Amino acid sequence: MTTAASVSATGLVKTFGGLRAVDGIDLEVRQGEIFGVLGPNGAGKTTMLRMLATLLPIDAGQARVFGVDVTTEPHRVRQLVGVTGQYASVDEDLTATENLWLFGRLQGLRSADARATARGLLSQFGLEEAANRPISQFSGGMRRRLDLAASLITRPPLIFLDEPTTGLDPRTRGQMWDTIRGLVADGCTIMLTTQYLDEADQLADRVAVIDHGRKVAEGTPDELKTSVGNSTLQLELAAGVDQDLARQVVQRVAGREPVLTPESGRMNVPLETADAAADVLIGLRQAGVAISAVSVAKPTLDEVFLTLTGHDAGDAGQPARSSHDEALLEVR
Amino acid sequence: MSAAATEVPARGSRVRTPAVDPASAVARARPHISPVEAISQTFSMAWRALKKMRRNPEQFFDVTLQPLLFTAMFAYIFGGAISGNVKSYLPLLIPGIVAQTVLTTCMATGVQLREDMEKGVFDRFKALPIARIAPLAGPMVADLVRYLIAATLTFVMGVIIGYRPGGGPLGVLGAIALAIFTGWALAWIFTWIGTIARNARSVQGISMLILFPLTFLSNAFVPIHTLPSALADFVRVNPVSHLVSAARDLANLGVISGEVGWTLLAGLVVIAIFAPLSVYSYRRHL
Incomplete structure (x- = not known):
């Protein structure tokens, strides 16, 4: 056979x-x-x-x-x-x-x-x-x-x-x-x-x-x-902050390229563990980058897509956001 | 749930081996369908259509109301004008109405097929290893019931308002059988339209355009000699005229005339052209 x-x-x-x-x-x-x-x-x-x-x-x-x-x-x-x-x-x-x-x-x-x-x-x-x-x-x-x-x-x-x-x-x-x-x-x-x-x-x-x-x-x-990271640090930079500097700091500390979201001044950082978020935040503080909002979330399908394709999952058709909750990655 | 999902009940074990074996499945997979299988699949599809008819009795409105209404209406409207009185118009009219109602019923075949094809279950029919003609021919076999109802009711209504068929019961039965065959044959035209049209509404529209000339440009309601010559020529070759003439000979005189032969031939020609066309375009629409 x-x-x-x-x-x-x-x-x-x-x-x-x-x-x-x-x-x-x-x-x-x-x-x-x-x-x-x-x-x-x-x-x-x-x-x-x-x-x-x-x-x-x-x-x-x-x-x-x-x-x-x-x-x-x-x-x-x-x-x-x-x-x-x-x-x-x-x-x-x-x-x-x-x-x-x-x-x-x-x-x-x-x-x-x-x-x-x-x-x-x-x-x-x-x-x-x-x-x-x-x-x-x-x-x-x-x-x-x-x-x-x-x-x-x-x-x-x-x-x-x-x-x-x-x-x-x-x-x-x-x-x-x-x-x-x-x-x-x-x-x-x-x-x-x-x-x-x-x-x-x-x-x-x-x-x-x-x-x-x-x-x-x-x-x-x-x-x-692994290509996306197990959780994502979502950062909203304060107005007037040098976005490029922030990007460089994140890259140095987290060892990953942050993903810029369509909204200006926002970036997502894929992380192996939620713990690593603290390192990124300390790094940004030391470099003098001000932050207006911060959150840590599990990666969603949107982020997989952002990482893999460089565009939002919704671009290809209907927004996938309605399924946001269900798309949360199980982390055990 | 997981236990339930893997458990295979002993009942029906003939077809349910515990494990799936791809290699033997590939070896078993046959390249073609035999005609016997195709016929059996067609009858399964006809069973489905009959079940649906029984559950949606409003589908029978056209085959019940139309013969009753049209027979009475045409008899009383045209009877005096064409034949002097209603009673002498009936032998001319009734076979004509039979042809007309059977043709209208054909049209419903195409419309319903189109509606059906838009449903999810047709995806499964397409994905199953069945003859491509079965989903088309199945409903048509079931529609024989509708033709039978339409043709029978027309004669019944005719008798109620005074029609006395000279051909006797056998002649009438012959006329009904011929009408059913012709209806089934012509239904392939509408089935084909059902497979090429965009939606059920356009099937209806296109079918009307075919139906009206076919029924009214025939000898169904008026004698041919009253028509202008160009029109008369078309009316003479129209298969509906042959059906009407043949049905008149059968029902009124009890005679199997040459018209029967022409009607059967026309029906077979229509099937030979439109059955393959329908299957071809159904296959292409996959």
């Missing part, structure tokens, strides 16, 4: 009109891992996923799923992947059981087998009681679970999850994470997109950061975090 990568893509391109939504991305997802694709809205994550799942034609480049070419053998690829979209891809007019039964029948299960599989999946996902209710009465979390269940009917070895927890409350999100880990324990490979750094941190073995259709970083969550 050859162990082809679950996904291997080179030079993926998708153009919409004049916009290069995906602009030459290379990826390699290993078997049995959770691969996270991190990026703001509009970065091209979903477009990339849809190309790999045969839902969008690939404009340029090549993609293989377990060694099967996505462009030339889409029907075979479709037998190997389960796709759970950002928006519930289940039928609103049918009940949960009817949905799963239909998807099972469409994939060649006999009626009785499709019914048994539906029953099994509903109990696995804690939806037994809602089995005969129409989906329109489902909560957001129940919908997501049913959606994921629908992707598992034929036990595909690779599952694409497009923002599986966006809009879920923290408890439901935790349950979804456990479910995803359970799938990997069964031997599945998972490729998921997310806007949340902590989700990538909690779940993913490796992460690719996507921005403006390009891959700007790739590595384990730890590697990514």
Whole structure:
């Protein structure tokens, strides 16, 4: 048995009109891992996923799923992947059981087998009681679970999850994470997109950061975090202070380049530990740099983006600030 | 929750092996769909469409109200003017109304497909290893029920206001069957429009533009000899005219005339052109 990568893509391109939504991305997802694709809205994550799942034609480049070419053998690829979209891809007019039964029948299960599989999946996902209710009465979390269940009917070895927890409350999100880990324990490979750094941190073995259709970083969550620092010192310099001098002091004391925020006179300093903030402040005092406000925060997705791309996460589309709290990096 | 997630219930174990094995999954993955699979998938999609119809009975308004309303309206408005009185107009009118209602029903097929395609569940249909024709043909199979209701109700209404079909029950059944077939065939045109139009509203708009000339520029409501010659030429080749003539021969005379052949041929030609076109453009819209 050859162990082809679950996904291997080179030079993926998708153009919409004049916009290069995906602009030459290379990826390699290993078997049995959770691969996270991190990026703001509009970065091209979903477009990339849809190309790999045969839902969008690939404009340029090549993609293989377990060694099967996505462009030339889409029907075979479709037998190997389960796709759970950002928006519930289940039928609103049918009940949960009817949905799963239909998807099972469409994939060649006999009626009785499709019914048994539906029953099994509903109990696995804690939806037994809602089995005969129409989906329109489902909560957001129940919908997501049913959606994921629908992707598992034929036990595909690779599952694409497009923002599986966006809009879920923290408890439901935790349950979804456990479910995803359970799938990997069964031997599945998972490729998921997310806007949340902590989700990538909690779940993913490796992460690719996507921005403006390009891959700007790739590595384990730890590697990514180190590049940002574990906490951030936010400084607001007093009026009339020499910004350049402040920058030099910070660089000398903290050993890192501060990130200038769009507002004038403000800078963020990535730190290994919150402790190091004191050193920076003492250094600034000694150099005679006056400060009007100071705070220490855990890094957010915004800061990862500032560090990795030099621009705000919100630039690429909708501001990611609404998810500010959820994007706080867990520091243990 | 984590325990529940990894537990695989024993029920349905035939399809649920405990661990996922990519290599054997790749080996199992077949490159093509067999025609038998495609048909079975089409019927699964038809089951879905029928379920949806039962849950949204307002979808049946057009196929129930229109035949009742139009039959009575046209009979009393045009009957005197065209045939001298209502009763002698009915043998001419009823097969015409059957053709018209069946065609209107076709249009709904395209509009509903477009609405459906905009829903999230179509993403899943596209991602599943199923025949691309199944999501298109499934609802059309379910729509046979609608054609049946529309055609039957028209005859029933006709009989209520005094129509006595000379072809007897068999002739009427033949006319209904032919109307259903033609409706199903012509529905492929509207399905194709459903796959190319921007949204459901534009499907409706485009379909109206096709529907009106097709029904009114036919012999459905008036005899051909009353038309100017250029118009009469179009009316003679219009497949709807063939359907109307064939249905009249069947229902009024109990005769299977050459018009039946022309109607079937026209239907098959429409399917041969528009079914592949629909699948092609559905595939392109992925």
